[in-house]
Amino acid sequence: MVKKEILIVDDSEINRSMLRLMLEEEYDITEAENGAEAMAIIEKDDHIFRLILLDLVMPVMDGFQFLQELGNHKLDPEIPVIIISGDSSEESLDKAYGLGAVDFFTKPFNPSIVSHRVQNVINLYSHSYRDMLTGCYNRNGFIQIAEKFIQKEEDVTKYSMMFFDIKNFKAINSIMGNSGGDYVLKFISNGIQKSNLNPLFVARLEADHFVCLAEKGLVNYTSMMEENGSLLEFNGHTLQVRFRAGVAHLDIKRPVVEFMDRAKLALNYIEDEYLKPYAEFDGKMAQNYVNAAVVTSEFETSLDNGEFQVYYQPVMETSTGKVASAEALVRWIHPDRGLIRPDLFIPALEKDGYISRLDLFVDMKVNSVIKKWKADGLPVVPISVNLSWMDFYDADMIQLIKDRLENDPNSSKDIRYEITESSYAALKENRSIILREMRRLGAQLLMDDFGTGYSSLGMLMHYQFNILKIDMSIVRQLEVNAEVPHIVELIINMSHHLKMKVVAEGVETESQLNFLKNAGCDYIQGYYFSKPLPEEEFKAFLAKHLAEDKILTY
Amino acid sequence: MDIKELYSKIGGNFEDVLGRLMKEAFVEKFALMYPKDTSYETLMAAIEKGDINEQFREAHSLKGVAANLGFEELRKAASKLTEQLRPQTAPADAALVEAVKAAQQKTIAGLAEYQAQQK
Numbered sequence: 001m002v003k004k005e006i007l008i009v010d011d012s013e014i015n016r017s018m019l020r021l022m023l024e025e026e027y028d029i030t031e032a033e034n035g036a037e038a039m040a041i042i043e044k045d046d047h048i049f050r051l052i053l054l055d056l057v058m059p060v061m062d063g064f065q066f067l068q069e070l071g072n073h074k075l076d077p078e079i080p081v082i083i084i085s086g087d088s089s090e091e092s093l094d095k096a097y098g099l100g101a102v103d104f105f106t107k108p109f110n111p112s113i114v115s116h117r118v119q120n121v122i123n124l125y126s127h128s129y130r131d132m133l134t135g136c137y138n139r140n141g142f143i144q145i146a147e148k149f150i151q152k153e154e155d156v157t158k159y160s161m162m163f164f165d166i167k168n169f170k171a172i173n174s175i176m177g178n179s180g181g182d183y184v185l186k187f188i189s190n191g192i193q194k195s196n197l198n199p200l201f202v203a204r205l206e207a208d209h210f211v212c213l214a215e216k217g218l219v220n221y222t223s224m225m226e227e228n229g230s231l232l233e234f235n236g237h238t239l240q241v242r243f244r245a246g247v248a249h250l251d252i253k254r255p256v257v258e259f260m261d262r263a264k265l266a267l268n269y270i271e272d273e274y275l276k277p278y279a280e281f282d283g284k285m286a287q288n289y290v291n292a293a294v295v296t297s298e299f300e301t302s303l304d305n306g307e308f309q310v311y312y313q314p315v316m317e318t319s320t321g322k323v324a325s326a327e328a329l330v331r332w333i334h335p336d337r338g339l340i341r342p343d344l345f346i347p348a349l350e351k352d353g354y355i356s357r358l359d360l361f362v363d364m365k366v367n368s369v370i371k372k373w374k375a376d377g378l379p380v381v382p383i384s385v386n387l388s389w390m391d392f393y394d395a396d397m398i399q400l401i402k403d404r405l406e407n408d409p410n411s412s413k414d415i416r417y418e419i420t421e422s423s424y425a426a427l428k429e430n431r432s433i434i435l436r437e438m439r440r441l442g443a444q445l446l447m448d449d450f451g452t453g454y455s456s457l458g459m460l461m462h463y464q465f466n467i468l469k470i471d472m473s474i475v476r477q478l479e480v481n482a483e484v485p486h487i488v489e490l491i492i493n494m495s496h497h498l499k500m501k502v503v504a505e506g507v508e509t510e511s512q513l514n515f516l517k518n519a520g521c522d523y524i525q526g527y528y529f530s531k532p533l534p535e536e537e538f539k540a541f542l543a544k545h546l547a548e549d550k551i552l553t554y
Numbered sequence: 555m556d557i558k559e560l561y562s563k564i565g566g567n568f569e570d571v572l573g574r575l576m577k578e579a580f581v582e583k584f585a586l587m588y589p590k591d592t593s594y595e596t597l598m599a600a601i602e603k604g605d606i607n608e609q610f611r612e613a614h615s616l617k618g619v620a621a622n623l624g625f626e627e628l629r630k631a632a633s634k635l636t637e638q639l640r641p642q643t644a645p646a647d648a649a650l651v652e653a654v655k656a657a658q659q660k661t662i663a664g665l666a667e668y669q670a671q672q673k
Contacts, residue, residue, distance in 0.1 A: 012619050014587050021580060057611040059596075085618070089640065107618035111574055 035061030134189035142203030472506020571624030
């Protein structure tokens, strides 16, 4: 770890050297002979000082004038100042405190007092750049310090950026409670800092996301994997903690956030979460690279320009092969980049809270399409739209859905809502009333992605769904893993007992279809039947199926 | 003469400074930095010039350095002068200035002697 920096401003070399002696083991010390010299060092801006130790009586520019100028600079984060003047008269201290100083100590310097006060003040002022839970940097602090480090370094190719997340952190939180989750976060933060990686800077960005900057030569996957999967004891629970890592080796000087984004992006390319839970960024990923900041800044314009389009993936009744319904899926067709994968832009929109705007757009679009087709006498099927957990916090959106259900009873048959287990936490937070309210108004609810998360069963126990959707990752395992067919049969039986219909997602082959048909799966969705279709193609698809009497009436 | 004897010769408090700096080598290193320190000269220049405010502040600085080094006699003399100057109504009292001068000379002489015998 890189030492924190302290600036000592005193005209006496003896005083400066003595403080240096007391502090240099733990801190990186810079000295200035007077206020003017100190100001010049700060203005040059190639240090990140966490504290200034300031004498008041100095030639050229004294401590008071320095405090005044420092205040005018409005530094962010502000640097706390401890007065070290021999002049500890009330009047001087009053004046110094008035100008923003936070503490003082008198001469002679007592090493124990000096080190405690220094540590206390630095800690007290660290909230703007430290993560209070783990003690490592927060996003701002990390970007600031790593940016400066990279810009100063001649050969940046010696370094690597690593992005970590904890596998199933949400599940850990829901099983062990927030205090258990916090314990795991501290454990991981500690683990990264003390590991052989010996990182220069470590930060927790948010939730279970950590980054660190380390020497490329110390990135050793074998030793990293030895530490992965550690068992942790908490409140009588034993828990295995696994993390995943995305790595971006620095190539040229770029803003530090670009390397952070690259390392995070690499996470999406991890193929086997157990055997190789890490991936290195490469150029191919860059082609798909969608900058989160760009997504959110362009989002509104893109939405207005019609770059977001709704596609429809038909769902068929397994026993008859008739079209039963469809799922509305959003596609972003970017004027320069072409089709952008939803898994690349949806997380960015979720992060910035725009996802509800997009969900609402899809919902409105689907509603108007169904209305229009009905008015034109065209065939329609029920269409389901996805609700993100964030939508449950968007009172306007929820109100709109409820109003429509209330004022237009037909809409409950035409539009269905798919909800994933990621909404579980939001629902538990006193928002379950929303789901019950929707049901009361006749909404058809689908439990989406069943079998991928930990709370899926919890969702089933607490809320009533009309339809359960078996996730495509399970369907794909049907012919690979001998246990999976049994599990799928059980899910189907269980669903039927709970009076739910079942949709299998991601069905691609005839043998998958045959198995699901025999197992009593009600509906299938997937490329075997049809890929997601743009509006016009879906219209034609329905017309063709109507002509063949292959649309289920509802 | 060792460093402890030097301190007793110039009226310093060796135990105090060793307690803070932990090692004799550090005590010696800092003590030998004192002849190059300008606090005393700056104070004398301020007295010459007659600026009471400046006199007070410079006396203060000298007191601080002497305190850090454990030069007790010099610190006491500088401290008395500082207190006399604190109200900033009267210029430096001649007798107190003399006491500071005497302590300074004693300290510098002791340090010079110590350094000479090291060579």
